[in-house]
Amino acid sequence: MSKISWKIWRTRCVRKTLACLGVIAWLGFSSCATQPGTPVCLAGATLDEGGQCVAQRAAVHYLPFREGYKTFVSQAFHGAQTHKGYDAFSVDFECEEGDPIVASRSGRVWDVREDSNHGCPDPVCGKDSNYVVIDHGDGTYSSYHHLRYLGAMVERGEEVCAGQVIGMCGSTGYATAPHLHFTLSDRVRTLPLRFVEGYHQKGNGVPIAKTQYVSENKLRSQCSVGQWSELGRGAFLHQGIELDRGVPLVLKPGSRTILSGRFFGDQPKIAVHRRSADSGTWISECVDKGPNGEFSVIIDWPALRFPSGRYRMMMTGADSACYEASWAWSYDVQVLP
Known part of the structure; x- marks a missing residue:
């Protein structure tokens, strides 16, 4: 490694270290690295759409x-x-x-x-x-x-x-x-x-x-209750998928979800995987990606197939036969009566 390359590499390392220390000082916790096996930063930080850890207050x-x-x-x-x-x-x-x-x-x-x-x-x-x-x-x-x-x-x-x-x-x-x-x-x-x-x-x-x-938790006669949480556009970035919009996590039986975005990987298809949270076989639905990785897939939740309950969902790239997809965990989706 040349002296110039060494200086650049060292400078980058120092900057990353200082940034990490800044997160530690702000949050009071011992790490700001991305934890292996998860798509997001360690607790106390979020993953932005560019794949960077962003500190947030507890x-x-x-x-x-x-x-x-x-x-x-x-x-x-x-x-x-x-x-x-x-x-x-x-x-x-x-x-x-x-x-x-x-x-x-x-x-x-x-x-x-x-x-x-x-x-x-x-x-x-x-x-x-x-x-x-x-x-x-x-x-x-x-x-x-x-x-x-x-x-x-x-x-x-x-x-x-x-x-x-x-x-x-x-x-x-x-x-x-x-x-x-x-x-x-x-x-x-x-x-x-x-x-x-x-x-x-x-x-x-x-x-x-x-x-x-x-406890100082007083009973409130009135309060402001927001909407249900959604998955953000970057929820599947760890699988190389960026969505055009967020994904609802609470649905009614018979709902329809349209998932669109871009896939940055080499596999020819994008797959949406679902199954019951308790057990059962994964159901995978695939669509072809466009020339620039773009895709759009309609996901239906028919009441007979997906009655009220909790389900797992993940998106991945897939081969031409809709196989060769793997993931270590999945998101929860609720179908309410």
């Missing part, structure tokens, strides 16, 4: 309990027991069986489960947790897990205000005792957040393990 929520309720954080971010991988930015709050759980922020109920009456102190029970998930309209979702049997107080599609009771504390799923497992996510990974009570009572909004807080 969201601020209220504690998910009624005003005046005292709770203890038994496990916080990166907890050694279970808060690893996808659950890295989760928070466990102590609560008694049947205690009310409230919305930490206004939104629309994305998903609900309350039919499980089973829990145990073993990861094998993880699939048995009851929960409520709220879509806040900005691409973030708060999740409330381990609710008691028949302990969800809301239904899918319902609008809720911050402070409104949405469920009851329990110990379903992977749990040793009643508690609330709370997360904020973008449905791909959990995100860091701050709590109003932390700022007021501790001088720092980050939830701290082995620390007590008193």
